[in-house]
Amino acid sequence: MKLRPIVIVLALLAPAVAAAPATAAGGSYSATIRRTEYGIPHITAKDYDGLGFGYGYAFAQDNLCTLASWVVTLRGERSRYFGPKAESDDPVRPVSNLASDVYHKSVAGSGVVRRLLARPAPVGPSDELRRLVDGYVAGYNRYLEDTGVANLPDPTCRGRAWVGPITATDMWNNLLDLDRMTSSSSFKDAITGIAEPEDEAGGPPEDKRAQPKPAAGSNAWALGRQATRGGGGMVLADPHFPWQGIRRFYQVQLTIPGVLDVSGGSLYGTPVVQIGHNAKVAWTHTVSHAQHFTVYRLELAGGHSYLVDGRAEPMGEQEVEVTLPDGTVSGHTLLTSRYGPVLAVGQTDEAAYALADANAANLRAADEWLAMARADSLDELRAAQRTYQGMPFVHTLATDVSGTAYFADTSLVPHVSDAQAKRCAASSPGPSPVPGLDAYVLDGSTSACLWGRDGDAVVPGVFGPGNQPRLARADYVANSNNTYWMTNPAKPLTGYPKAYGETGTDLEPRPRVGLDMIAQRLSGADGLGAPGFTLETLQATVRGKRNLTFELMRDDLLRLCRTHRSSSGSGADVRDACRTLGKWDGRATLDGAGAVLWREFFTRLGRPAKPGDPVFSPWRVPFDPARPLTTPRGLKIDDPGVRQALADAALFFRSNRIPLTLTPGQAQSYSSIPIPGCTEGEGCFDRVRTGGPLGTDGRYPEVNTGSSFMMAVELTEDGPRTRTVLTYSLSANPASPHHTDQTALFSRGGWVTERFTPAEIAADPHLGTVTVHGRS
Incomplete structure (x- = not known):
């Protein structure tokens, strides 16, 4: 039904909204949007319908084009508008538009969302979430109707035929796709069997798997009363999500007086806060490396059938049609099994493989985040997680x-x-049918290999809360995408199913540097004053730009430099390179002269000297599971490959007339703004990732992943104290004043002082307020 015209009321401060139960308002919508520094929206409404409406309206003001493009993706219409061979807008694992369309149309055609919407909570969405989604859609559409496609402020989609109203189904599909992000949605090409297109010259496609792609990661600390100077809890959130596209965070505060008051980072196109805090609780997340899917090997029985317990079982067939730019239709047949979609890759005359995804029918995450946002204590947050799972x-x-x-x-x-x-x-x-697919490959010919069930699990086939790794402490817990094992080295976690990850394995440099940063702060050895965390020392600690591999290898490197001037293989003089690295302080700051040279040397370590040679480990002291915080360490300077790597790095700089003192501020940027930091492999805490290797011009391709929504929050009896920075800024619109303002702040090491209470918001000299109304 068409909405009535919206009413916008301008004011210095919106009137207070009385506390009210979360009940529908007879089909009407009303919300107040206050914007503080950097355009950050604080949205207040009397009910969930209005809150969603205000959020959808505010988000559309800043990022309509990104969501509009993603809706085209979710509907499987990218080929029609952008051509089947172009790359999709999936920021995590882009594929061809045709592969994307076939996959998303197959999801829509499966009816999974329709079936979930027919279920009551917790398996289906709660009433509150449904109203948030409906309101969000109405708010987005109201902004689009008021503005008009031809008058959109973002030139990215202004006047484009593919921009139009969205539906609640689009939003539910987005929530489902988010939950599948690291499972089914990452294997669109394997599911559809649609290969990458040939290049224009007719040659083989470029090997995109060999190139760096944005990958989700994160750092997270929860600090307890024994680790903080004030005796309350503190949280550091540092998710490493893509800097482009639909998986960016949007900073927002959502308030229903007396019902909900949450502030933090919300992924595009979702009406809830994923990482944030309220007045009493704060939380964050890191990507788990546990298994979230398995692969089943199917023993084929002739035709489209496979054996289970000695009996032939037919595969299902799903017909998918994709419209092309000329109006013709491209038809595709996908096969399904009792386990999930049958992969179009890896098939032989004897066997095929099916993907079984634990998130295949999961819409519960948004309700869990909503319930966490309402929690008044850690016990209530844990209860929310047990309820929705x-x-x-x-x-x-x-x-x-x-x-x-x-x-x-x-x-x-x-x-x-x-x-x-x-x-x-x-x-x-047989090996996994998809290169790089890290999952159990199970026997699909016997029902004895079906997933089991826990009595405390909300849905069958997954481990319940009683089997999940967990730890509560008074000092701290930390994770940087390592397994649960070293959550706190004083209490190693063991004894859980290996599906959650291995124990006793190399932590890798980034988790190690994070744990060392905590240890130094708790002992006061980091030069930041008395032991223990304050909000200010937490900020300083996480923005220190330490490079752990350099710290662990520096002494051996300098010893190598004293005895080695050139490599006999290349003849490259390394004396100037050694002098540069000897002067560098090991920090990947904007002016870190030596940081880029180290990266180029370090990334060459372990590379075979010539094709067929084995990869070698550059560590002098190998990893020892009995000493996970101090091994591996040192540089194996007697290995010819180490000397060759140093010579090759020096030669690259000299041959391309790149100064050896090249700094991160000179070499890497985002929207022309210099970005500090270094990479995952080097052992950098707030890592960056660029779109490719260092060019002969001394520049990396643009930063595409890294610290995204950083939040440091201290919970006190007087309320939360919070500092944030949204590294790529609030708006993807290049014409917006908030397109790069926080990026510039991030570049120079700054933070935003969050305004959470009504008084703090009202005191902002930049405050702008609108009240928006609509009716269904």
């Missing part, structure tokens, strides 16, 4: 005013015991 692929780290630090991997993990994994894998020979 919807976290798709992330760990949770949280704390409250009492100062208890909490970690759990509550993500959806297939119920495959260690014994079952061993037994079922033994009867299913």
Whole structure:
């Protein structure tokens, strides 16, 4: 039904809204949007309908084009508007538009969203979430109707035929796709079997898997009363999500007086806060490396059928049609099984493979985040997680005013015991059908290899809360995408199913540097004053730009430099390179002269000297599971490959007339703004990732992943104290004043002082307020 015209009321400060229960308002919508520094919206309404309406309206003002493009993706219409061979707008794992369209049309055609919407909570969405979604859609559409496609402020989609109203179905599909982000949605090409197109010269496609792609990661700390100077809880949120597209964070505060008051980072196109805090509780997430899907090997029985317990079972067939730019239709047939979609890759005359995804029918995450936002204590947050069990692929780290630090991997993990994994894998020979797919490959010919069930699990087939790794402490818990094992080195976690990850394995440099940063702050050895965390020392700690691999290898490198001037293989003089690295302080700051040279040297370590040579480890002291915080370490300077790597790096700089003192501020940027930091492999905490290697001009391609929504929050009896920075800024619109303003702040190491209470918001000299109304 068409909405009535909107009413916008301008004011210095919106009138107070009385507390009211979260009930529908007879089909009408009303919300107040206050914007503070950097355009950050604070949205207040008397009910969930109005809150969603205000949020959808505010988001459309800043980022309509990004969501409009993604809706085209979710509907499987990219080929029609952008051509089948162009790359899709998926920021995590882009594929051709045709592969994207076939996949998304197959999801829509499966009816999974329709079936979930027909279920009551917690399996289906709650009434509150449904109203948020409906309101969000109405608010977005109202802004679009008021503005008009031809008058949109963002030139990216102004006047484009593919821009139009959105529906609640689009938003539910987006929430489902978010939950599938690291599982089914990452294997569109394997599911559809649609290869990358040939290049214009007719040659083979470019190997996109060999190029760096944005990958989700994160750092997270929850600090308890024994680790903080004030005795309350503190949280550091540092998610590493893509800097482009639909998986960006939007900073927002959502308030229904007396019902909900939450502030933090909300992923585009979702009406809830994923990482944030209220007055008493704060939480964040990191991507878990637990298994969230398995692969089943199907023993084929002729035709489109496979054997289960000795009986032939037919595969399902799904017909998918994609409209092309000329109006013709491209038809595709996808096969399905009892386990999930049958992969179009890896098939032989004897076997095929099916993908079984624990998040295949998961819409519960949004309700879980909404319930967490209403929690008044850590106990209530944990109860919300037990109720919905919807976290798709992330760990949770949280704390409250009492100062208890909490970690759990509550993500959806297939119920495959260690014994079952061993037994079922033994009867299913052969490697994983998809290169790089890290999952159990189980025997699909016997029902004995079906996923099990826990009595405390909301849905069958996954581990319930009683089997999930978790830890609560008074000092701290931390994670940087390592497994649960070293959440706190004083209390290593062990004994959980291997589907959650291995223990006793190399932590890798980034998790190690994070734990060392905490240890130094708690002992006062970091030069930041008395031991223990304050909000200010937390900010300083996480923006220190330490490069752990350089710290661990520096002494050996300088010893190598004293004895080695050139490599006999290349003849490159390394004396100037050694002098540069000897002067560098090991910090990847904007002016870190030596940081880029180290990166180029370090990334060459371990590379075979010539094709066919084995990869070598550059570490002098190998990893020892008994000493996970201090090994591996040192540089193996007697290995010819190490000397060759140093010579090759020096030669690259000299041959291309790039100064050896090239700094991160000179070499890497986003929207022409210099970006500090270094990479995952180097052991950098707030890492960056660029779109490719260093060019001969001394520049990396634009930064595309890294610290995204950084939040440092201290919970006190007087309310939260919070500092944030949205690294790529609030708006993707290049014409917006908030397109790069926080990026410039991030570049120079600054933070935004969050305004949370009505008094703090009212005191902002930049405050702008609108009240928006609409009726269905």
